[in-house]
Amino acid sequence: MRAWTILGIGVGIGCGSTPEAVDYGPRGDCNPVDAGGCAYPFPSDFFLGDDATAATGKRVAFGPTTLPMNRDGVQVRPDGWNRHDGWSINSVLMTHLPGATVTGLVPVDDIGTFESADAKTVIVGPDGTRHPHWAELDVT
Numbered sequence: 001m002r003a004w005t006i007l008g009i010g011v012g013i014g015c016g017s018t019p020e021a022v023d024y025g026p027r028g029d030c031n032p033v034d035a036g037g038c039a040y041p042f043p044s045d046f047f048l049g050d051d052a053t054a055a056t057g058k059r060v061a062f063g064p065t066t067l068p069m070n071r072d073g074v075q076v077r078p079d080g081w082n083r084h085d086g087w088s089i090n091s092v093l094m095t096h097l098p099g100a101t102v103t104g105l106v107p108v109d110d111i112g113t114f115e116s117a118d119a120k121t122v123i124v125g126p127d128g129t130r131h132p133h134w135a136e137l138d139v140t
Contacts, residue, residue: 036096
């Protein structure tokens, strides 16, 4: 059984200074940041490509093997996703955290604990401020 962490965002992340870029080498279909799943963490600007024709200047750019296979072993095609010019501001953040537990997670019924020094999940904006959120484990 795998444990997945799902974060609910309480506010949008504001704009500020740009963090320093990291070079992960040649771009492939999978995000190298999270070995637990090709498309994790989700959503990620790693999967946005430049597109001057889009209102945002970006376009979702999942590769042919980015998305998982269905239960019949058929690769999910990214065509539907790749029509979009970015992610919804209401997207749920997801990633794979091996061995994760609920200890220290910010609960939905006490979001104010996001500011706690021992909070196990932190969402930080470009300006360094923490943003309200809650987190839960999805064990499926």
